[in-house]
Amino acid sequence: MALKPLPESIRDYDKVVATTCSNMCEASCGMLVYVKNGRVVDIYGDPENPINKGALCPKGSGAFQHIYNPLRVKYPMIRETLDDELKRVSWDNALDFAAKRLIELRDDYGPEALMIHRTGRSDFLWKLGGSRFGRIFGTPNVVGQGPICCESPGVAANYVHGAKDLGRLMNPNTDWIHSRCILIAGANIANNHPVEMQWVLDAKERGAKVIVIDPRFNTTMAKADIAMRLRPNTDAALVMAMINVILKEDLYNHEFAEKWIHGLDEWRPLIDAMPPARAADITWVPEETIIEAARTFAANTPALVTGNLGTAQTYNSNNINRCYMILVALTGSIGVRGGGWNWLHNCRPPLNAGKDLAQLPPIKKPVVSNKLIGWADVSAANFPNAIFTQKPYPIRGVWWNGNMLAQMPFTQKYAAAFKKNVDIAIHNTFHPNFTYHHAHVVFPITSWVEREGLCHHGDNRLMAWFNQCIEENWECRNDIDVIVGLADRIFGKREGLKWFPWRRKDNPDLVDMAAATDWFNKQESFTAGCTKKTLDPETTPKGGVMWPAATEEEAMKYEFPDAKIRGKYVMYQDEPYPESDPPQRFPTPSGKIEIACQSLKDIGWDYLPQHHEGGHTPVSDPEDFKEHPVILCTGRPVSSFHEMGHWWPWCDELEPDRYIQIHPQLAEVLGIEDGNYVKLESMRSEIDGYAWVTEETDPRQVWVYCSTDEYQPFVPGITNRNVSWVIDDIITDPVYNQAEFKAQLVLVWKKGTDKKEALRKTHEFLKRFPEYPVDREKELGAYVNGVAMKGAPTWDKKTKKVVWNGKAAEDGNVLPFTDD
Ligand code: SF4
CATH class of the missing domain: 3.40.228.10 (Dimethylsulfoxide Reductase, domain 2)
Known part of the structure; x- marks a missing residue:
């Protein structure tokens, strides 16, 4: 029998705020946050919100452990080099330090030497504010998480x-x-x-x-x-x-x-x-x-x-x-x-960092990218090579949020490139994660209950508003406050105010979140009707608005009598597409x-859709298959999203071990039992975990979840490296450079057993299965056929080097890469 939900919290509270869960996934669930004396005491799913109808996932239910997590980064910190200890400083000192380094970087190497990277835990204003800052600073290298995520x-x-x-x-x-x-x-x-x-x-x-x-x-x-x-x-x-x-x-x-x-x-x-x-x-x-x-x-x-x-x-x-x-x-x-x-x-939705940016002179250098299309987020996977090789031009500064470094394919190469060539790494963060440990400046960032703002890339083509429920904890500020703090120092106060005018009346160093959000949404017709006034779940019907909504009137309408969410409910009806x-x-x-x-x-891609083998399959890479005969597939558990989830106990308890799913038949051949400590190696590197022997996965494949971090607590006994350590960064989807997280060749063995023997036994085991009948001419990928587009890195199997722009790479792209 289903338990009846309680109508309200049983805890003592003096305020309840209707808001939206943000930055922990893209569902945009409605929430009721119960507050007593300025502290969150309970979080409920909002039963009036049509999307979640009162339900929350474990991350949402356990979010108060995130809000008050003693592990959260609480104060700004700086250090001269990555070998020094981070030390606590004031916000002014941290902003001065970062601004000075960015000015030096611009003067010494040019503005394009800065990469700004926005992630899936970004709020709307970090995304658009980051783009706007990058354009004014003069760098084309403003990057999104799309190419390692799902764009x-x-x-x-x-x-x-x-x-x-x-x-x-x-x-x-x-x-x-x-x-x-x-x-x-x-x-x-x-x-x-x-x-x-x-x-x-x-x-x-x-x-x-x-x-x-x-x-x-x-x-x-x-x-x-x-x-x-x-x-x-x-x-x-x-x-x-x-x-x-x-x-x-x-x-x-x-x-x-x-x-x-x-x-x-x-x-x-x-x-x-x-x-x-x-x-x-x-x-x-x-x-x-x-x-x-x-x-x-x-x-x-x-x-x-x-x-x-x-x-x-x-x-x-x-x-x-x-x-x-x-x-x-x-x-x-x-x-x-x-x-x-x-x-x-x-x-x-289509986003616009400001029509007024058109008055700026053109950016001098091209973006670092080798994807076929010339639009959408820049290819994140290209940057390790650019940082390592300093080609096509030096990249020596990185400013990002989330825990991107741990999620980049071939993580350790990126980390080594950082140590070698990055002069200023700025990190807006919640947790002392892997990326934090590679930063010169760390800014502590508010969670979504400590600020107001917009969820803008929801699963339902949705724009939804989240309300500030409590004051900021410790010395946390919003991402956009870091942006304007640096803008004021680098461009000068007058220019800072000109380009970032939406300041709080009580403190002009900080941003009025609602005013800034409305300003950005008005720059683009698809979102012009999505304002705080039309979205706030305290004052408008719950559930937000589906874009496009060009006016506030449009945003308040339901398209069908039974439509549960306002705005454009069904796209591509028999009518002209907007604009x-x-x-x-x-x-x-x-x-x-x-x-x-x-x-x-x-642009050099297929006129008609067709099947292509991936870059790392038994068919497309028979040489690597000899050493790594099992296919690795990866995914995400509910308890984790970017750096969220696993850093607090309730979510971690759901999936406490970083497991490696392996089929009982293969496990038996390799002498692996449920819970054994196993190692997994690709041509790139090695990770470890505990065996979960299960028929969920095919006998020829193992499955590992992503988004772990070797610095996160609660998972004892293993290195807890993210699976991205074993993911290749070179052979990616050519159109958009999406990294291959779903089909990587690996070898698995039980710790303490002979690796070579495991390899022999695995090959013996795979003889039970039919061979892959692939038409090598037609179905192998562009890289494998040696017809990669001009300028894209390709992999020369004879020399074991990556060839870039017709030349063997001199640094960074040499295989095998070691993280010594
Ligand atoms: S993290 Fe959970 S509660 Fe929050 S929006 Fe996603 S599904 Fe909903």
């Missing part, structure tokens, strides 16, 4: 649907109950997005079919009508085979396809070449399951597809996401209730959903 699907949506910027969710979760089939790809929603899983389960109770595609039999798959456990990075082959069935059996929506899809006939030969039997060999999914899934998806419309990191952090990400989009389109489930391509996370010129439903060059994409062809 590649948004990039694909731009080409297929013509989304402005990274719009990638059509229908919100609250609409999913109208779906008759929900396909979930590469997202363990039941575990990582539990408040959103309730909408999937509600739809299932109403009769919707649920299809789950994932490399692991996870909690979400346990609820599936059809479960497909596939080899990582092979979704394109799987979906093309589903489309093969749908076209052959004439199960698609002809009317929609003829009117709104461009390039289907051109794609047919590739689809014909991918029958379910062939896809079964490539993907590990049985032929009959692929056929059943295709028939189910096509027969139960409106159908929708949702997903997350699984289709983003992988080599063929662009094509994989194009395939999923076309699958939905072929059923005609676009622009209708219950349908849509509804990718979670980073569904952010489309000429007016078109799909603002692509053809005016239709594009299977065949000339714009991608023009």
Whole structure:
């Protein structure tokens, strides 16, 4: 029997504030924060908020342990070199120190020597304030977390649907109950997005079919009508085979396809070449399951597809996401209730750091990037090489937040590059994490209950407001206060006030959060109606506003009588897309959903979506396969998000050990039992953890969760290095440079046993499975075929060196890299 939720806290309180959970994931749950004498005493899910209906995940419920965590960084700190101890100073001293170093950096190396990196725990004003500061300072290197996170699907949506910027969710979760089939790809929603899983389960109770595609039999798959456990990075082959069935059996929506899809006939030969039997060999999914899934998806419309990191952090990400989009389109489930391509996370609106920046002279140097597209977040993975090699020009300053250093692929290389060549590293932080330990200046930052602001990249194309519930703890300030503090010192007070004018009346060194947020939102028509006045859950209907909302009037309207959230509830209805010129439903060059994409062809990528092997698979890298014969796939647990979660006890208790999931058959061969201490090695480095022997993972694959940090408490006995230590930073998705976190070759063995013997036994074990029947000419990735785009780093297997701009790298890119 379900427990009845209590209507209010049983604790003694004198104030309750309606607010929104921020920066710990992108669901934007409504919260009621109970306060007594200026201290948070309880946190409840807000039952009136339509998104979470009173529910919270463990991070939200345990957030007061974050707010009052004794481990939080409480004061500004500085040090001359990374070998010195950090020492506590005043805010003025820390800002003076950082400003002096940044001025020296600009004078000695040019402004482009500074990289500003905004992360998934960023608030809106750090993102836009960071961009604005970077533009005025003169650096093109303003970086987002997208290329190591999940923005590649948004990039694909731009080409297929013509989304402005990274719009990638059509229908919100609250609409999913109208779906008759929900396909979930590469997202363990039941575990990582539990408040959103309730909408999937509600739809299932109403009769919707649920299809789950994932490399692991996870909690979400346990609820599936059809479960497909596939080899990582092979979704394109799987979906093309589903489309093969749908076209052959004439199960698609002809009317929609003829009117709104461009390039289907051109794609047919590739689809014909991918029958379910062939896809079964490539993907590990049985032929009959692929056929059943295709028939189910096509027969139960409106159908929708949702997903997350699984289709983003992988080599063929662009094509994989194009395939999923076309699958939905072929059923005609676009622009209708219950349908849509509804990718979670980073569904952010177009953002604008200020129209007035156009008056500045152009930035002199090009950005450090080797992705094919010339827009969206700059490639984070490029920066270790630039810092190491100081090419194409020196990068000697880094300013970032979150715990980015621990999350960068090939972490230890980045860390070593820091020690070697970075003169000023500034870190806005909550915790004394790995990144903190590589900083010259540390600024303590407020949590979301200590400030007000905007959640702007929610899972539901959502803008939501969070209210300040208590005063700032210790000496914490907001990210944007660091930005204006440095602007005042570097550009001069007058210029600082000119470019960052929204100051608090009681203290002009600090920013008026609401005024600054409204100012930035007004710079962009998609967000102009999203102001504190229209978003505040204390004074407006709960749940926020779905962008685009060009005016405050638009932001206050519900699109359908039963729509649960205000604003634009369903995108791509049969009407012109906002601002489309000429007016078109799909603002692509053809005016239709594009299977065949000339714009991608023009930048050197595939005209038609197709399957490509990743950079590190048994097929594409047989040499590395000899040494590392098991496929590593990674994911995220609910208790962790960037640096949030594992730093406080309740969340850590949920997943206290950094485990390595390994199938019982492989475990038996290697003499590994549940709970044994095991080692895992890739061509890059080594991590450790405790074995979780489980059938969740395929026998040929192991699974490890990400976002750990060797400095975080509570996990005894292992190094607790993040899995990014073993992730390659060179072979990435060519279109957007998304790092490959889903398919990396590794070797696993029990600590204290012979590693070479483990390698021999693993190869012996793998002989039980069929070989991979890949067409080497067509399906190997661009890097493997040696046709990488001009200027991109490629990997010369003979010399074991990375080749960059036609020359073997002299430093940093030499394999194997050691972290001595
Ligand atoms: S972390 Fe995400 S799911 Fe959890 S309470 Fe906050 S918004 Fe909701």
